[in-house]
Amino acid sequence: MLDAVVVGAGPNGLTAAVELARRGFSVALFEAKSTVGGGARTEELTLPGFRHDPCSAAHPLGVNSPAFRALPLDRYGLQWLHSELPMAHPFPDGTAAVLSRSVAETAASFGPRDAGAYRRLVEPFLAHWDTLVRDFMSLPLTALPRDPVTLARFGLAGLPPSTWLLRRFKDERAKALFAGLVAHVIAPLNGLATGAVGLVFALSAHARGWPVPRGGSQAISDALAAHLKDLGGAVHTDYEVKRLDDLPPARAYVFDTSPTALARIAGFGDHYAHYRYGPSVFKIDYALDGPVPWTAPEARTATTVQIGASKDEISTALRAASREGRAPARPFLITVQPSIVDPTRAPEGKQVFWAYGHVPSGWSGDLTDAMERQLERFAPGFRDRVLARAVAGPAELAAHNANYVGGDIACGAASGLQLLLRPRLSLFPYHTPHPAVFICSSATPPGPGVHGMSGHNAAKAVWRRLRQQT
Numbered sequence: 222m223l224d225a226v227v228v229g230a231g232p233n234g235l236t237a238a239v240e241l242a243r244r245g246f247s248v249a250l251f252e253a254k255s256t257v258g259g260g261a262r263t264e265e266l267t268l269p270g271f272r273h274d275p276c277s278a279a280h281p282l283g284v285n286s287p288a289f290r291a292l293p294l295d296r297y298g299l300q301w302l303h304s305e306l307p308m309a310h311p312f313p314d315g316t317a318a319v320l321s322r323s324v325a326e327t328a329a330s331f332g333p334r335d336a337g338a339y340r341r342l343v344e345p346f347l348a349h350w351d352t353l354v355r356d357f358m359s360l361p362l363t364a365l366p367r368d369p370v371t372l373a374r375f376g377l378a379g380l381p382p383s384t385w386l387l388r389r390f391k392d393e394r395a396k397a398l399f400a401g402l403v404a405h406v407i408a409p410l411n412g413l414a415t416g417a418v419g420l421v422f423a424l425s426a427h428a429r430g431w432p433v434p435r436g437g438s439q440a441i442s443d444a445l446a447a448h449l450k451d452l453g454g455a456v457h458t459d460y461e462v463k464r465l466d467d468l469p470p471a472r473a474y475v476f477d478t479s480p481t482a483l484a485r486i487a488g489f490g491d492h493y494a495h496y497r498y499g500p501s502v503f504k505i506d507y508a509l510d511g512p513v514p515w516t517a518p519e520a521r522t523a524t525t526v527q528i529g530a531s532k533d534e535i536s537t538a539l540r541a542a543s544r545e546g547r548a549p550a551r552p553f554l555i556t557v558q559p560s561i562v563d564p565t566r567a568p569e570g571k572q573v574f575w576a577y578g579h580v581p582s583g584w585s586g587d588l589t590d591a592m593e594r595q596l597e598r599f600a601p602g603f604r605d606r607v608l609a610r611a612v613a614g615p616a617e618l619a620a621h622n623a624n625y626v627g628g629d630i631a632c633g634a635a636s637g638l639q640l641l642l643r644p645r646l647s648l649f650p651y652h653t654p655h656p657a658v659f660i661c662s663s664a665t666p667p668g669p670g671v672h673g674m675s676g677h678n679a680a681k682a683v684w685r686r687l688r689q690q691t
Contacts, residue, residue, distance in 0.1 A: 223247045223471040224687055228462050228486075229662065231259020231624065234477030235445035236288050236673030237661045240680035241475075242452035246687060249469065250454060253461040256439075257446045259477065259622060260630065261671050263437025266611035267508040270568045273611065274438045275506070275621055276630060278557035278575045279525045281307070281425035282670040283441060284432050287355045288677035297444035300435040302562040304524040307431035310398040311517035311599045313530055318394040319519050320402075320426045327427070330519075331395040338389045343423055346375055350428045357421075358667045358674045379417025386416035393531055399423070400535045401527035404553050406635040406669065407500050407579050409543055410536050414640050431525050433559045437566065441671060462486060465658075472690065473683045477662045477676065479624045479632055480644045487658050496644045496664070499635060500542040501615035501628025503552075503588035504577040508608040512572055513558060515600045524562060528554035528576075528595055542579035543636070548588055552578030554595055571608070582627035583615050624662060631669035632662055643668065651679040659683055 227238040230252035242248045256262065260276040267273065283289055284301050308320040318330045324343055328336035346353055349371045356366040357375065366372045378386065383403045387410075390396050402419040403410055425431065434440040446456055462468060464486055476483045480493035512521065520526045529535035530551075538549035560572035567573050578592050589612060596603045613621070615628025624632045633643055643650060644664045651659050661679030663669040 223249055223469060225473045225475060225683060226251065226468050226471040227475045227477065228468070229259065229477030229624070230257035230442070230446070230456065230458070231477045231662070232261050232441060232445065232671045232673050233661045233663060233676035233679070234259070234475070235442060235449065236676030237475050237477065237680040237683070238454055239292065239445055239449050239452065240288075240677055241684060242449055242454040244684055246684065248449070248454040250449065250456050251460045251462055251468065252456070252458045253623070255459050257456065257458065258439055258442035259624065261438040261442045263439035266506045267609035271508040271571065271573050272437050272566045273506040273573050274575060275613070277438050277671045278559060279431045279433050280438070280441070280671055281422055281431040282672040284429045285354055285425045286672035286674055287358060288673040292448060294441070294444040294448065297447040299440050299444040301432035302435050303430045303432045304522060304562045306519060306523035307426040308525040308527065309517065309519040309523035310401055310527045310529070311515060311520045312394070312397070313598055315516040317517035317519040318398040319523070320398065320423060322427060322430055324427055331390070331398075332392050334391045335395040339395060342378070342389060343420070343427065346371065346420065346424055347427050350424055358672065359678060375417070375420070379420050380414050381416055382411040382413065383415035383419050384411045386419065387532065396532040397529055397535065398527065400532040401529050401553065404529070404535055404539055405555065406640070407502070407539070407543065407631060408634070408636040408640070409539050412636045412640070413638065433524055433557070433563060435563055435565065437559070438671065472687055473657050473659065475659045475661050475679060475683055478660070479626050479662065480660065480664050481626055482623060483653065483660055487653065487655060489654055492654055493644055497634040497639060498582060498626045498629045499631055499633065501580050501582050501584060501618065502577040502630055503548075503580045503584070503592070504575075504613045504618065505589060505592060506611040507574040507576070508567070508610070509572040509574050509606045510608050511570065511606055512561070513574060513600050514602045514606065517599070520599070522561070524557060524559060526556045526558065528556060528599055530598070538579060542581055546581045548580045548584060548586055548591070549578070550591065551595060552588060552591055554578050554592060580615065582629060584628070585614065585616065587612070587614070633664045635668060640668065641666070649682070651682040656686070
């Protein structure tokens with residue numbers, strides 16, 4: 222009998238398996254697809270030689286993850302590549318605000334009226350970043366904080382809606398950039414704890430940047446899988462699990478799946494019936510005949526570029542997708558251009574480019590024209606650079622990754638109490654109705670993103686139970 226079986230080889234499932242194997246437990250991992258990776262894969266989606274990331278591309282949470290930083294992933298080929306700027310936020314007038322590794326450079330890009338306010342906001346937390354990130358990513362509250370004073374200060378600043386925090390700024394440049402940071406979780410700006418979302422992304426950039434992995438996001442997954450195998454764990458691909466009986470006997474089962482899939486497989490009925498899934502995205506991967514022709518020079522040197530002309534424009538787009546059930550006329554876009562630091566991603570002189578806008582769950586329309594009109598506002602002539610595009614709406618995203626229910630790449634709405642307490646209101650979110658079955662997907666704290674911390678935290682719950690049995 223195995224000690225643990227893990228279902229789903231996304232970053233969280235892989236991390237959970239590694240953490241258990243590191244502690245001497247026998248582990249086998251089962252993945253329905255032919256390759257490991259979940260939301261961290263790399264594939265030729267458009268033309269030969271163009272290697273795209275179907276989901277995640279830039280990784281501020283990955284490079285800052287306490288779980289990943291504790292593992293020797295560099296030995297297995299993971300190399301973080303940093304651009305001159307982690308992120309740029311251009312405006313229609315050809316200027317840009319930036320999120321730099323330097324707090325001073327970032328503050329200066331906002332203008333004199335907001336520079337001081339930004340420094341006062343982030344500098345107290347940045348000095349304690351490594352402890353702070355471990356504390357808030359090791360939720361739930363059963364984990365004792367290492368620095369409770371800083372964590373409490375962070376809660377006071379971040380738990381209110383981001384609209385409260387945005388009142389600190391006077392001008393549009395700071396407001397738009399920060400609103401864009403919050404929009405990464407696809408939630409309205411006035412939601413609970415959305416201020417914390419923006420702060421986490423900003424502090425991540427100042428601490429260690431927003432890098433891309435050399436060769437694509439698959440490098441993260443491959444490094445985790447290789448480490449797992451060296452620790453004695455087994456990895457089985459092309460193995461779809463429809464019920465618990467499909468799996469070998471084990472003392473514990475750990476699921477990197479949506480709560481809906483877990484309930485179906487394990488026979489939990491309506492245990493997760495109140496779990497909410499959120500809006501989707503409409504994603505386009507481009508093969509380009511050269512760099513994106515950004516008007517703002519700063520955008521040409523940043524791996525990630527946010528597209529939203531103002532806070533109000535971003536807020537309107539989020540509200541349309543998440544509350545009004547319609548696609549925005551001017552979508553807020555998150556774009557990534559890995560080729561500016563990684564020549565392995567495309568043939569010489571060419572580039573891969575990644576962009577998505579927000580749409581309602583299960584939306585069946587085509588956002589291509591609206592997205593490209595947005596891009597042309599900030600990069601005139603963009604369409605002339607397009608060699609090929611691969612388009613994925615909610616249905617295609619859900620088919621590519623079963624955890625993306627209705628195309629929700631966050632595996633659950635990141636709004637209201639569910640942003641913090643998921644998948645149920647419980648101090649033990651990784652436990653399920655069956656004492657030997659656990660959940661470790663991004664439907665559990667600390668939530669969405671390629672960081673492995675949901676898997677790391679779930680593994681703790683598993684090994685505590687296994688040790689109680691010995």
